[in-house]
Amino acid sequence: MRIGLLQFNIAFGKKDRNFETVTHLIKNESADLWVFPELFNTGYLFTSQDEVENLSEDIPNGVTTEFLKKLSNENNCTIVAGLAEKDKNHFYNSAVVVKEGKVIGFYRKIHLFDNEKKWFAPGNLPFQVWDIGTAKIGVMICFDWIFPEATRTLALRGADIICHPSNLVLPFCQDAMVTRCIENRVFAITANRIGKEVRNGQELKFSGCSQITGCLGEIIHRAKAKEEQTFVCEIDPLLAKNKYITENNDIFNDRRIRMYE
Numbered sequence: 001m002r003i004g005l006l007q008f009n010i011a012f013g014k015k016d017r018n019f020e021t022v023t024h025l026i027k028n029e030s031a032d033l034w035v036f037p038e039l040f041n042t043g044y045l046f047t048s049q050d051e052v053e054n055l056s057e058d059i060p061n062g063v064t065t066e067f068l069k070k071l072s073n074e075n076n077c078t079i080v081a082g083l084a085e086k087d088k089n090h091f092y093n094s095a096v097v098v099k100e101g102k103v104i105g106f107y108r109k110i111h112l113f114d115n116e117k118k119w120f121a122p123g124n125l126p127f128q129v130w131d132i133g134t135a136k137i138g139v140m141i142c143f144d145w146i147f148p149e150a151t152r153t154l155a156l157r158g159a160d161i162i163c164h165p166s167n168l169v170l171p172f173c174q175d176a177m178v179t180r181c182i183e184n185r186v187f188a189i190t191a192n193r194i195g196k197e198v199r200n201g202q203e204l205k206f207s208g209c210s211q212i213t214g215c216l217g218e219i220i221h222r223a224k225a226k227e228e229q230t231f232v233c234e235i236d237p238l239l240a241k242n243k244y245i246t247e248n249n250d251i252f253n254d255r256r257i258r259m260y261e
């Protein structure tokens, strides 16, 4: 199975430009599964609720989901991509899963980071796993990484690959994902963005270094901090089914849940 990520500098509020960038970036590569960054269509640093409202969209009928359906159909692949979602009067930092022209699911970020709490409601849907034929995938978004429960829950529900759209600002995630993958024996695709946003006197720098982590914790690829990049590699997702540690230890069967309460 071929899995890939995109790392680029998202232009705030310029959806068409961001659509062009991702179309161009994946055009010469083929992958079964692509992960794009968090809020890949809008950018991150919102400055008012009106802005959030104007830029967020319905799933599955908004322009971004329509664009992703078409792109996944043309490229015969599954895409996991972050976007701001509008559901009646509620706004979520979400990610949609589209496979060959159809929406198969979406996730609403459960652990909101910093000022995201001003703009978005915390995710109200459970962690879910989708079977895309070549593997079972689960989705978490950026800051979810710091809660081991996120990856654990997805892994316990059968995810072989954690799709992890991100707009990282702290420097710890890439190293932490090594542990997340070792302790759950899963693959992870952390698709981060690069660049900085300066809006209304606020500034945020995004740390790049997008990463594909193998199910034994090996760093299959870590991108540079400041360069736009497309990366694709071949993996065997079946490796993630094997939770064996020794003849006498299995990561999941050895859990002593009663002792954790």
Ligand code: ACM
Residues within 6 Å of the ligand: 038, 112, 113, 141, 142, 143, 144, 166, 167, 168, 169, 170
């Ligand atoms: C983050 O969760 N975007 C830092």
